[in-house]
Amino acid sequence: MPSLFAFHRIKLLVLFLVANLGLILHLSLGAVKPLSIWDPLDVAGEGGSAILVLVWICLLLKSRPAGRVTTLLFAGLACLFFSLWMDVIDEFIQLPDSVRWDGWLESGPMPVGFVLLTLGIYHWHSEQLAINLQMRNRERLYREHREFDTLTPLGGATYLRNQIGSSIQQAEADRQPLSLVMLDMDTFNTINRDYGQAEGDRVLQVVTQLVLLNLREHDLLCRLAGDRFVIVLPNTLESQAKVMAMEVSLAIAHLAYRTTGQGERLVLSATTVAVMARQESAEGLLERLNLRMAQAKQMPLARSA
Known part of the structure; x- marks a missing residue:
């Protein structure tokens, strides 16, 4: 029987393609910054945050079946990851001054992601209340x-x-x-x-x-x-x-x-x-x-x- 993770492969594939399109777009229009102007603190902070969000996405898809709640949570986390990924790319690639859309790619998905996450958590909360009601015959008083x-x-x-x-x-x-x-x-x-x-x-x-x-x-x-x-x-x-x-x-x-x-x-x-x-x-x-x-x-x- 395939794992839950296998059912969500299309979601990860779409996220992978979108993230790589952003990278290709930056490489086609910009130039790699000299090593001397790289900011290790920003790279570690933004890169580490992007990796953690990606880990959250994998844990989510590994533990939940498909459905509205999973889709909302994934979409919200995917927006956060994409925004952080664009921030990481910006640390290595310099775009021309005439390019203005990079700011939208870095900042735009972030609030959208938080809105989708909030909706997902709200519906997850309702789902959890229903599950807790069914769990009454399994556990009482406390959860150890x-x-x-x-x-x-x-x-x-x-x-x-x-x-x-x-x-x-x-x-x-x-x-x-x-x-x-x-x-x-x-x-x-x-x-x-x-x-x-x-x-x-x-x-x-x-x-x-x-x-x-x-x-x-x-x-x-x-x-x-x-x-x-x-x-x-x-x-x-x-x-x-x-x-x-x-x-x-x-x-x-x-x-x-x-x-x-x-x-x-x-x-x-x-x-x-x-x-x-x-x-x-x-x-x-x-x-x-x-x-x-x-x-x-x-x-x-x-x-x-």
Whole structure:
């Protein structure tokens, strides 16, 4: 699968052509300045700024899909780069006094670039608010990304234990029930063995998105380890948690997943179990949940408890 950077090659090509046209135009009409009148400070400042903006452009195109926000941010940065590039060229090439357009090339794109950047950042802000709304089922209270799984990305085991501890305290203070659901993919090792780890990783990513779609706004999904996930369900009785566990299990069983290589249909399934918190620690609750999962895995016909 091509990287995001490959989708933006045309943008970089256009920027490269425009920058070189500016250089060719200066060379055709001007003359190279003597080395004695070069200003190293200006060359370093303007040249370094141009390089940094170019790095920003590459990072932007490497990390974002195509779209209005990406186009606005790229156009704004491209204008800044072109303006700085013209400043750098002016340090090496002397144009005749009759030439007046060089000032426009050096200064004109700069304010246009800032306007486009501002528009891009405004729309990026709106986009980020929408993403944050969707992330509510993935993270709570704070973002300590060292505790987040890079594949899914969900909170990892440490993050999960912290959130369970906080949820237990909140449930006791509010005198409301708290339940947990554990999900463990069936025959996941077989998928890794037969189709490769990359396919197994993609299965985990797809399952993550599917489970998130079946959660409520205040629920939290975390990846405990490997193909095992835990859902934290505030204000939820064990009977309700079991119903949600069954719904998640059925959603995975009905998922029409196809491999990236040959497009083969893989039948996915997951074992799910649910428990309600008692007067216990986060570790005790997780231990009881793991025990329930181990018991369910020993029952071939049981795929949800």
